Amino acid sequence: MIPFSLLDLVPISSGQTSADALRNMTDLAQNAERWGYNRFWLAEHHNSRGIASSATAVLIGQVLAATRTIRVGSGGIMLPNHAPLVVAEQFGTLATMHPDRVDLGLGRAPGTDMNTMRALRRGMSGADRFPEEVIELMGFLQNPSADQHVRAVPGEGTNVPIWILGSSLFGAQLAGQLGLPYAFASHFAPDALEEAVALYRHRFQPGITQEPRFMLAANVFAADTDAEGMRLRTSMQQGFLNLRKGSPGPLPAPVDDILEVAAEHEAAAVNHALRISAHGSRDSVGRDLRQLIDTYQPDELILTSMIHDHTARLKSFEIAAEILHDMAA
Template sequence: MVVVNESVDTTARIPAPGFTPRVSILDLAIIGRGQTAADAFANSVALARRAEARGYERVWYAEHHNMAAIASSATSVLIGHIAAHTSTIRLGAGGIMLPNHSPLTIAEQFGTLETLHPGRIDLGLGRAPGSDQTTARAMRRDLRASDQFPDDVRELQAYLGGESLVQGVTAVPGAGTNVPLYILGSSLFGARLAASLGLPYAFASHFAPGALLQAVELYRSEFQPSTQLAEPYAIAGVNVIAADDDEHAQQQFTMVRRTRVARFLTPGRDLTDEQADAVLASPQGQQLAQMMHYSAVGVASEVASYITEFAHHAGVDEVITAHASPTIDDRLRSVDLVADALDPVTI
């Protein structure tokens, strides 16, 4: 069966009859137990190739720092590597934490990617540090930089459009590539900014579900058309584990929850299964479980139905699936099963 912390209420948002969401993938480039970053990169190549073969919309990678289990810190470099090992699927950042960088640097990096792989590159932008405060200081990040996020987005957009807001400065490569921008968020701030700039909006409901419905509704109601986008386009994330039988899916989900306890609540400590379960039963553990509120776990048909119902529930045009299975073989199987179960038109 599909497992969520609470059943999805599909009465809140009812898109037009016949609506089906596009489906894409968020790859966290997980370094599994006993594995290296090189193993994670090889797995990411395999996952992107499978997604391409099965017709998924895009694969995105997120900027995280100082996290032992996530290898996507140099996000633009990883995207370039994956793009060189695929042919047609769209690839991008979901996202780049813009306050960690100068807009010019990101325009040059993604202008380079677009030049090398034309028509295949997306640039999602977030304003969080993607790390803790100590790591942020190690990156020489100004903790006040988040306040400049809207201006930095506009500056970056201008570089990519070939109309620099900084006199005498041009992004080379980058100018005129018009890499499509997406605003990422888990609050009303990002929704309002995406609407005002006329950009697509992606909500991180796979780990921060609380404001999903309110944010998407705000985005749609305040959207202003732009040269990039005539109508609002919303994306939201779901954790997915599809398996051949429900028992195997549930076993994987249990392993994922235990691993996340160690990663987020007891970093640096190896926990037994009993210890991890005890932490999960605690108030802190319940908060972690709530982060995974939107999770579809089970056999293919039920997971596919959940993805469609979730899109109706949230009022989004696209669902980005984070296939959370602990091993690459199980992740690839999950990708295949979801593709098999969904109408080919959907993905």
């Protein structure tokens, strides 16, 4: 059985508050550990009324303190928003407090709009320095050289595992060149998936890891029936459509049919972007997950889900875990 993990954006559902979302996050992480998930990752987003994971490192610390064995990390930290030394200090501190449980996934996108990006990191240049900053960050987390004047304390020598996250060929090539594991954002931007994975595996040079390690991201909406799984999915469909229209907000309540709230061409575009998904009853989700694994041959699977009701979301992830355990039996 390949390992399977969970990505949480800490959604704020309509009618709920950030405090509700954060409580749900901790509850989900504790259950994910019990269900056998390998990692629990949190994604960095800013200036969004529907996502409460802006202070990603803080939330990772909370989840680490509330769990015992599951790996916890970022999926990811958007490096353009941060100085590499600050990230090294934050994750080095987490790794010092919770040895061998912390992951650091790094993304190249800002995870927000340009005005918010400027507010996050003033004075930054317009040049794309992501590769150089990844290398700089790696250096801070490794054993320091004798003449190194700037050190991450805590951080140096922790060798926190770094993953490159991406949805394009750029991240795939960089991860391969640096010998780092690679996670593809196929749960919302799958168009370059096949080409990026092939490029990563072809260009991989042994580095931090000796073999390529590819993680596939997929949405899951599992329920007792196909109809209920499809209904749960409509919250994420609506949220994604609202984001594309420039009007993001709290995660909408589900509807019986997405065409009740979206034009046919809008629904088609959203479904195309979210097509790396498994939804429906246990049998349907099992079939979908098996097909995704057979098609893309990932070394690890990471599941995510924007479901409006917390109880239904828990059930969906529990069903998915049972299915993946059964596949290995």
